[in-house]
Amino acid sequence: xxxxxxxxxxxxxxxxxxxxxxxxxxxxxxxxxxxxxxxxxxxxxxxxxxxxxxxxxxxxxxxxxxxxxxxxxxxxxxxxxxxxxxxxxxxxxxxxxxxxxxxxxxxxxxxxxxxxxxxxxxxxxxxxxxxxxxxxxxxxxxxxxxxxxxxxxxxxxxxxxxxxxxxxxxxxxxxxxxx
Ligand code: HEC
Numbered sequence: 001x002x003x004x005x006x007x008x009x010x011x012x013x014x015x016x017x018x019x020x021x022x023x024x025x026x027x028x029x030x031x032x033x034x035x036x037x038x039x040x041x042x043x044x045x046x047x048x049x050x051x052x053x054x055x056x057x058x059x060x061x062x063x064x065x066x067x068x069x070x071x072x073x074x075x076x077x078x079x080x081x082x083x084x085x086x087x088x089x090x091x092x093x094x095x096x097x098x099x100x101x102x103x104x105x106x107x108x109x110x111x112x113x114x115x116x117x118x119x120x121x122x123x124x125x126x127x128x129x130x131x132x133x134x135x136x137x138x139x140x141x142x143x144x145x146x147x148x149x150x151x152x153x154x155x156x157x158x159x160x161x162x163x164x165x166x167x168x169x170x171x172x173x174x175x176x177x178x179x
Pocket of ligand 1: 049081141
């Protein structure tokens with residue numbers, strides 16, 4: 001009986017340690033709510049006219065191979081940029097590393113007065129170790145009509161370009177007027 005009780009005590013203690021030691025729910029698991037952009041902080045006052053190169057390249061990787069002279073490629077495109085609360089400070093100041101769980105969303109508009117984004121590109125800050133050498137960002141592309149995720153992960157084509165912005169933790173801040 002005594003042995004049974006001590007065995008039980010050890011088991012209970014182990015469960016206790018396990019529960020205590022299990023990591024808290026990671027903030028990076030905050031679900032993306034692209035249908036509810038009003039939940040985020042909008043950084044752009046008005047639609048920002050995207051750089052030519054990004055109209056071509058800031059898009060799903062499988063589309064990059066398309067002929068850029070194809071008329072399907074618009075001459076201009078606009079975007080709005082949104083962040084969640086914890087990403088606001090590094091975005092506005094251009095200083096520091098974005099905390100884990102940060103979300104930066106770019107909604108691409110075909111024209112400045114488009115009511116509906118045609119595409120979303122997202123950067124989400126993951127836990128250290130996700131992609132340590134390249135800022136631990138997860139890149140995602142979501143279709144604006146179906147909200148279907150077109151690509152997600154450590155997408156090399158995205159990283160290759162965002163790498164130039166390492167100084168501001170891989171975030172371009174191109175649309176911030178007083179950079
Ligand atoms: C050719 C360079 C280039 C490539 C490739 C690229 N981006 Fe960007 N990205 C930019 C530029 C420049 C901006 C600033 C806004 C603009 O002009 O479109 C930007 C802005 C963003 C933003 C807003 C945050 C920020 O950094 O300012 C997100 C999110 C983003 N890109 C995600 C992606 C994803 C996801 C991919 C891959 C599918 C990707 N980008 C590929 C150049 C690039």
